[in-house]
Amino acid sequence: MNDVLQQLANILEQRKQEPAEKSYVASLYSKGLDTILKKVGEEATELVIAGKGGDQAQIIYETADLWFHTLVLLAQQNLSPDDVLNELERRFGLSGLEEKARRKS
Numbered sequence: 891m892n893d894v895l896q897q898l899a900n901i902l903e904q905r906k907q908e909p910a911e912k913s914y915v916a917s918l919y920s921k922g923l924d925t926i927l928k929k930v931g932e933e934a935t936e937l938v939i940a941g942k943g944g945d946q947a948q949i950i951y952e953t954a955d956l957w958f959h960t961l962v963l964l965a966q967q968n969l970s971p972d973d974v975l976n977e978l979e980r981r982f983g984l985s986g987l988e989e990k991a992r993r994k995s
Contacts, residue, residue, distance in 0.1 A: 895971045898958070902965040918962055926966055929959045 905913050910920035918926050933956040940948040961971060981989050 895961075898961055899965065899971050902961055906965065915962060919966060923966065926959070926963050930956070930963055933959050
């Protein structure tokens with residue numbers, strides 16, 4: 891895993907143990923799954939809007955926000971970025987159509 895992802899994943903795990911008033915991430919955890927999912931949805935929408943606008947800097951910024959909040963969701967669900975990277979690796983070399991068809995069975 892990329893060093894930045896690993897460092898961030900470690901910090902997100904640590905934030906689960908911290909009081910919510912001291913950390914944005916801890917406050918998300920304390921508010922629960924619905925709040926985290928709402929943030930992921932908001933960030934995804936902002937990325938779509940940025941993509942439509944075509945501003946590369948804004949696309950990068952919004953992608954970072956979406957990835958960050960997705961990593962918060964993974965940590966909340968006791969998953970790691972490695973779990974996602976392993977799934978991407980499993981799919982590597984498959985056509986997208988073939989991979990999608992396999993999921994239905």
